[in-house]
Amino acid sequence: MSTEILMPALSPTMTEGNLSKWLIKKGDTVKAGDLIAEIETDKATMEVEAVDEGVVLDLLFKEGEANIPVNKAIAIIGDPNEKVEVKKEAPIEKVIEEKKIEKNIETKIENKKADIIDTPSPKIEEDRNLSSVEITMRQALRDTMAEEMRKDNKVFILGEEVAEYQGAYKVTQGLLEEFGKERVLDTPISEHGFTGLAVGAAFKGLRPILEFMTFNFSMQAIDQIINSAAKTLYMSGGQINCPIVFRGPNGAAAQVAAQHSQDFSSWYSQVPGLKVIAPSTPYNAKGLLRSAISDPNPVIFLENEILYGLKGPVNNDVNFSIPIGKANIEKEGKDLTIVTYSIMLQKSKEAALRLKEEYNLDIEIIDLQTLRPLDTETILNSVKKTNRLITVEESWPFGSVGSEISNIVQRDAFDYLDSPVIKVNSADVPMPYALSLEKLYLPQVDDIINAAKKVSYIK
C-alpha cells in the first residue's frame, strides 16, 4: 500500500509552493516526524515532516521546482516490495475546486487562487514607463519603500517582524540588509506603545512607515492614531504635523475568522486629519505608496493580503506617483457605474465582463484608490453619464464608504438617477471561519451582478 505525500498548505493564503530542498532520497526509510523537505511558501521557507511511514519509492519533483499547487503529490512512500504505478498527474485542487468560479472570464481572482494577474486598464497601458516585467503587489510595495528610503534618511520602517523575519508577509524583504537595523526596526508585540512612539518621532520630524502585521491589530493602537496622529496638527493651531504611514493588510485573508478578517476602511475614512488609501493593483500600489510616504499628514494605507500575490506591470520611474484623492476610471462604460476599491475592483471587473456578455450592459468602473479625501467629482460625473450606481466594498454595510457615496450622490445628482443606489457589502455579522460561510459573508461576483440587474430593472 503506497501513500502520496502531498504539497501541504502551510499558510492560510498559500495556494502553491516551491520545493527548495529534499531532505530524503529514493530508497530512504521515513518515520512519522522525520523531516522530508523544505518548502518555500508565500510567506516563508518551512520544513515539512512526514506523517506516514514507509520507504521512499519516488520523488515526483526536483529540488528547485516552483509553483507546485497545494495538494499535488510530491513524493510516494510505501512498501518497496509492492509494485507502484506512479501517476503522471495526481489529483489536485481539492481546495480550489470548492471555490471554482464562473467560466470564460479573463480576469479571475478568488481567495485561494494562485498567481492572479491584473489586466491593466487601457489608460495604464498607455504609460510609457510601464515595465515589461510583471511584478507582485508585495514587490511593488517593497520597491517603493526602498526607493523612498534611499532618497530620504528620515524615512524608516518599524513593526512586528519587519526586519530579521523579512516581514510576516514578506513585504519588507531585504530592507534590513540594505538599510540596517537603525532604519528597519523589529518591535515587540506592543502596538499601542510602538505606534505612540512612531507618532512622537513623526511630531519631531522623522517620517516613519509603521507596518501593522494586519490592521486588525491597529485596534490596540487606535487611540494614538486618532487622538494623537490625526488631531495634533489641528490642536496645535497648525504647528505640529505628523508625517507617518500606517500600512499593512486590511480585510479578509482566507479563513482566519472574525478577529483577523475585518475591513477598517470606513472606520478610518471617518476621521478628519487622516488620509486613507486602498490600492488595488501593483501599479497603483507603487504610485500611491510613494505619495503616502511623501505626504506631510498621517496616511492609513490599507493593503490586502490576497492581493499581495497579484501580478501586474508597474511604472519604473522612481519618482512616479499617483496623487492622493484621485480616483481611477478603470473602465469606461455608459449603462451603469460601479464604484469600488481594493480587492473588490477585481471582482467588479469580473462582474462587468459577465454583465456585458449576458445582459449587454456597458459598465463603468471607478476604482477609488483614495477613500479620504474622496474624489466625489469623478463619481458624480460618472453617475451623471450612466444614471445608475452601485458601490462594491468589503466592509460591513452600516456607515460604510458606500453609504457616504450614496448620500453624496442623492444630494448632488438626485435628478440624474434612474434608480436607487445599491450597496454591495459584506454580511452584517462577524466573519465566520467555515469556508462555505466565509464565501457567503464576502461580496461575490454574483452579488454584484444581481445589484447591477436590480438598478437596471432587469428581472
Added chain:
Amino acid sequence: MKKLQKADYIKMYSFMLKIRRFEERAAQLYGMGKIGGFCHLYIGQEAVVVGVLMTIDKNDSVVTTYRDHGHMIARGLDPKRIMAELTGREDGYSAGKGGSMHMFSKENNFYGGHGIVGAQVPIGTGIAFTHKYNGEKNICRTYIGDGAMNNGQVFEAFNLASLWKLPVLYIIENNKYGMGTSVDRAAAGLDLYKRGEAFGIPGEKVDGMNVFSVIEAADKAGKYVREGNGPYIIEVQTYRYRGHSMSDPAKYRTKEELDNYKQTDPIEIVKAEMLKKKFATNDEIEKINKDTLEEIKNAAEFAINSPFPKDSELYTDVYL
C-alpha cells in the same frame, strides 16, 4: 551640578510665583465664564517643573499631560498667549483650537499638552527616539501623572525605551490622586518609581515640595540619560492644592491633609532660603511679587480682549 547662585534663586522663585499667580487668575477667569471646558491647575506642584527647568538644555524636548499651564510657563512661554489659549482666542498658542489641555510650542520643543491619560508617554519616547536617530545629544523629558502609571501603554513605552536605550527621562508627578481616586486605591504597589525595574530602568523617589531635591535628582538623572545609558524614572512626591479640575470639589480628601501640605509650600521654601542666604531682601521679594501679579493681570486682560478665531479657521490645520 554647579552651585546655585543668587540669579538661580531669583529665577526659581519668579517662575514658581508666576505659575501660581497664573493659575489663580485662570481660576478666576474660569469662574467668570471666560475659560471653558476642563481646566486643571498646577498650584502646589510648582517645584516639580521649576526644579527640572534648572537642569534643562533648551534643545531638550518636553511632553506632558493636560495639567500643562505651569509646564509652559516654565518653558519660558508667554503667559499672555497661554492665557489666550485658555480663553479660546486667536492669539493662543494653538490659535484657540486646543484649549487648556492641548497646547504646543514646536519652536520651544514643547510637544504638549495631551488630553489622553498615558498617551504622552509613548509619544515622548518617540521624540527621544528621534533625538537618538538624528545623533543629537538631547533628551526628552516625559511627565507622567500618577494616574497614568496604571495605563498599559506606559509599560509598552518603558519596554521600548529600555530595549532601544532611548534618551528619555520619565518624571512621575505623584500628586496622590488620579482625579478622585487616591494612589493607594488605584496602584498595586505604591512605589511607582520601581515600576521600571522589570525593564532595567533605574528609578528614585524625590520630595517634590522641595525644589532643591528636585534639582538634584533631575540633574543626576538627566546626566545618566544624556550619556546614552537609556531611560530613567524619577517619582516626584507632590500635591495639588486644588481639585483635579475646576469642577472638582475635592471631597475625597480632608482639609487637614491639604493644610499639612501647605506647611511645606514649595514657594515659601525657596523664599525662606533666599532670605537666609541674603540673596534677596524683603523689599526685593515684594517687588517680584508685585511685578508678577502685574504681568499676570496683563496676561488675563490680553486673553479676554484677544479676538475669537475667525470662522474660516474652523477648516484650517486639518491637513498640512
